[in-house]
Amino acid sequence: MATATAGTTRRDFLYIATAAVGAVGTAAAVWPLIHQMNPDASVLALASTEVDLTPIAEGQIVTVKWRGKPVFISHRTKKEIEEARATPLAQLPDPQPDQERVKEGHDQWLVVVGVCTHLGCVPLGHQGDYDGWFCPCHGSHYDTSGRIRQGPAPANLEVPTYEFVSDTSIRIG
Amino acid sequence: MSGHETFQPQNKALAWFERRLPVFGLLHSSFVAYPTPRNLNYWWTFGGILSVMLVVQLVTGIVLVMHFVPTSAGAFDSVEHIMRNVNYGWLLRYIHANGASMFFLAVYIHIFRGLYYGSYKDPREVLWILGVILFLLMMATAFMGYVLPWGQMSFWAATVITNLFSAIPLVGDAIVTWLWGGYSVDEPTLKRFFSLHYLLPFVIFGVVLLHVWALHVVGQNNPDGIDVKSNKDTVPFTPHATVKDSFGLICFFILFAWFVFYIPNYLGHPDNYIPANPLQTPPHIVPEWYFLPFYAILRAIPSKLGGVVAMFASIAVLVFVPWLDTSKVRSARYRPLYRQFFWILLIVCIGLGYLGAKPPEGGYVIAARLLTAYYFIHFLVILPLLGYIETPKPLPASISESVLKKHAGAPAAAGAVRSPERNG
Numbered sequence: 001m002a003t004a005t006a007g008t009t010r011r012d013f014l015y016i017a018t019a020a021v022g023a024v025g026t027a028a029a030v031w032p033l034i035h036q037m038n039p040d041a042s043v044l045a046l047a048s049t050e051v052d053l054t055p056i057a058e059g060q061i062v063t064v065k066w067r068g069k070p071v072f073i074s075h076r077t078k079k080e081i082e083e084a085r086a087t088p089l090a091q092l093p094d095p096q097p098d099q100e101r102v103k104e105g106h107d108q109w110l111v112v113v114g115v116c117t118h119l120g121c122v123p124l125g126h127q128g129d130y131d132g133w134f135c136p137c138h139g140s141h142y143d144t145s146g147r148i149r150q151g152p153a154p155a156n157l158e159v160p161t162y163e164f165v166s167d168t169s170i171r172i173g
Numbered sequence: 174m175s176g177h178e179t180f181q182p183q184n185k186a187l188a189w190f191e192r193r194l195p196v197f198g199l200l201h202s203s204f205v206a207y208p209t210p211r212n213l214n215y216w217w218t219f220g221g222i223l224s225v226m227l228v229v230q231l232v233t234g235i236v237l238v239m240h241f242v243p244t245s246a247g248a249f250d251s252v253e254h255i256m257r258n259v260n261y262g263w264l265l266r267y268i269h270a271n272g273a274s275m276f277f278l279a280v281y282i283h284i285f286r287g288l289y290y291g292s293y294k295d296p297r298e299v300l301w302i303l304g305v306i307l308f309l310l311m312m313a314t315a316f317m318g319y320v321l322p323w324g325q326m327s328f329w330a331a332t333v334i335t336n337l338f339s340a341i342p343l344v345g346d347a348i349v350t351w352l353w354g355g356y357s358v359d360e361p362t363l364k365r366f367f368s369l370h371y372l373l374p375f376v377i378f379g380v381v382l383l384h385v386w387a388l389h390v391v392g393q394n395n396p397d398g399i400d401v402k403s404n405k406d407t408v409p410f411t412p413h414a415t416v417k418d419s420f421g422l423i424c425f426f427i428l429f430a431w432f433v434f435y436i437p438n439y440l441g442h443p444d445n446y447i448p449a450n451p452l453q454t455p456p457h458i459v460p461e462w463y464f465l466p467f468y469a470i471l472r473a474i475p476s477k478l479g480g481v482v483a484m485f486a487s488i489a490v491l492v493f494v495p496w497l498d499t500s501k502v503r504s505a506r507y508r509p510l511y512r513q514f515f516w517i518l519l520i521v522c523i524g525l526g527y528l529g530a531k532p533p534e535g536g537y538v539i540a541a542r543l544l545t546a547y548y549f550i551h552f553l554v555i556l557p558l559l560g561y562i563e564t565p566k567p568l569p570a571s572i573s574e575s576v577l578k579k580h581a582g583a584p585a586a587a588g589a590v591r592s593p594e595r596n597g
Contacts, residue, residue: 034351037351037352037354037361037365038350038351038354039350039353039354039355039356039361040354040361043354043355043356043359043361063452065451065452067355067356067357068355068356068357068359068451069356069357069451070451070452114452115357117477118336118477119332119333119336119337119339119477120332120333120335120336120339121329121332121333121454121458122452122453122454123454124454124456135454136454136455136456136457136458137329137333137454137458138472138533139532139533139534152472152474152475152476152477152480153477154476154477154478
């Protein structure tokens with residue numbers, strides 16, 4: 001056994017090495033048990049969604065499903081666009097200009113994930129104090145650009161990755 | 174503590190077995206000869222009631238699983254199948270669903286009993302903390318069970334509660350995706366909740382055994398909050414506590430039966446009879462009544478992370494109560510100031526529950542903030558200070574003295590002289 005004078009011994013080294021190998025081995029064994037809960041291959045393989053915009057009238061908000069979540073496609077009126085652009089950034093809890101949230105040349109189309117950034121409820125369209133969305137769960141108000149204006153939500157409604165396939169259709173994802 | 178008698182089997186076979194595995198002796202010393210303070214009141218019957226409720230939930234739950242289908246397409250229909258087609262399925266499900274509420278009713282009474290009589294104080298700190306762990310396990314189990322019928326409330330409760338974890342900086346979103354097994358609450362979520370909802374009650378069972386073990390090591394507290402000093406202070410568990418617990422249980426079951434047979438859906442939400450729809454949140458979502466005070470605290474804080482932290486802190490603070498309470502006197506009977514603050518806390522908690530069911534706007538938010546602040550002030554400021562400010566009333570010399578004094582028939586001369594002094 002190690003004594004005070006003998007310092008470290010081969011046995012100390014063996015103890016530590018054994019414990020280290022044991023810890024690594026345990027971690028390696030536990031990882032599959034944890035990782036099995038992450039999204040599986042079939043969930044990851046969910047195809048992107050293509051949406052035809054022609055039936056969506058001006059002033060209408062349409063909800064489509066993408067990756068199990070609702071996505072709002074809002075065909076905004078001129079007034080709604082102006083409201084969104086006239087808002088000074090200083091008034092926003094999560095400052096972001098409206099131009100960054102839409103595709104250039106398609107200013108009337110706002111595409112956002114319809115999940116409240118607070119705790120995940122689906123906000124209601126054309127409601128709330130800012131003409132955008134209102135979340136009935138905990139009272140977050142979003143404006144016509146889907147930006148958070150009032151309430152407990154910390155961030156703007158997320159803009160998903162999407163692109164215009166043509167002038168009248170988009171692909172989300 | 175010494176028992177009133179020891180277990181000595183007369184039967185030869187039993188004695189043979191006992192020498193090899195003394196399980197009957199353990200049961201005898203724990204539930205027959207075990208000395209209980211002779212002054213226990215009916216608030217002490219809720220430990221036994223809770224044990225029975227756990228068994229009720231386990232038995233009905235195991236049976237319900239025989240008919241339930243844990244898939245997003247099949248869960249809702251299988252619950253309706255249980256209600257309409259399975260023999261006595263309606264009864265089993267209503268017992269299980271209302272049983273959860275009764276379980277929480279009993280545990281809240283049990284917790285406030287502990288707070289009133291100082292049951293968390295030296296030497297019962299570990300017993301108390303095990304109780305807080307049981308409470309957390311119960312909450313997790315109840316929440317996951319509520320998700321299984323896959324109605325609108327189930328789905329959106331699952332969404333909101335799992336999203337609480339997204340408030341964690343940096344890793345929050347990854348944790349939520351991991352909990353869901355996808356990008357939203359969906360079938361993988363339902364299946365894992367089903368698995369854990371089956372597992373956790375057995376974990377609870379295990380921790381209950383530790384809780385009872387810890388209780389039997391340190392002995393029960395009692396309404397006077399003073400230690401047992403001699404055999405005169407105690408009576409054997411059987412028949413005294415057994416009969417008292419049974420009577421309490423029967424009264425509790427009358428209430429339980431009233432809910433099951435007359436108003437089985439009173440505590441539920443009609444929205445949960447609408448199948449889950451991931452594209453539409455019900456206009457007004459509220460959790461089950463037993464989560465409402467915590468829900469009110471969550472919504473009271475105008476920040477996502479802050480609200481989540483406050484909600485978990487409101488439970489975590491209970492762990493530290495044995496050290497936050499600086500008074501040496503256990504029972505509120507002898508603590509004139511604490512007794513008042515106890516009732517204020519109880520009213521505040523009920524008030525938070527009321528506000529948790531109201532929409533998060535206007536005066537409700539302001540009231541919820543005030544009550545949330547008071548909740549924390551009670552534990553973090555009032556409780557530590559009271560120990561220094563308060564002058565407790567004189568404690569009785571022993572449990573037996575306090576019991577015999579109270580139940581003495583005609584006031585003897587000595588008693589009449591002594592009681593004003595003791596009460597003042």
